[in-house]
Amino acid sequence: MSRAFVKEDDAGEAPIIPPRAALPAGVPNYVRPHGLEKLRAELEEMEAERSSVEANRENEADRTRQLTILNGKLSALNGRIASARVIDPLEQSADEVRFGATVKLRTISGGKPGTIRRFTIVGVDEADVMQGLIGFVAPIAQAVTGAKVGQKLQLKLGRVEEEVEVMEIGYN
Secondary structure, three states: OOHHHOOOOOOOOOOOOOOOOOOOOOOOEEEOHHHHHHHHHHHHHHHHHHHHHHHOOOOHHHHHHHHHHHHHHHHHHHHHHHHEEEOOHHHOOOOOOOOOEEEEEEEEEOOOOOOEEEEEEEOOOOOEHHHOEEEOOOHHHHHHOOOOOOOEEEEEEOOEEEEEEEEEEEEO
16 A cells, blocks of 8 residues: 555644744844733733643643644743833833834825825834834834934835835824
């Protein structure tokens, strides 16, 4: 009989543990107070999930695999929490773009002139483009960091280069 049609036990294969959001080597793990709260809530959820999996003794191979994945995720999450450097946006200088700033940009030329963009610069674990939360390591966040209201900047967004103006800077 051909081995191609025999189901082999894959329990010996190491499970793939999804990585956390990328944080370049040597870059501090800046987080807002809200971001640290979210990380701690995620930790509580994962620990509860691990307890549930540990209690389930029906399928030992599946249980072991799930625990390996959860323990890997917990290890990465604990590393992020331990390395977190909390920056309170309310303590930032309101006259220039820094970590935690909500920035409003208006396109002057290139792209679609008149387009308004609003986003908040956050930690990598908080980033969610659909909610307007951009990680501080993202190119657009780095391009606007240090800018002041009224300042014009050149942004390279994919193949398009745009000139934008900083319209507002806020911290909340």
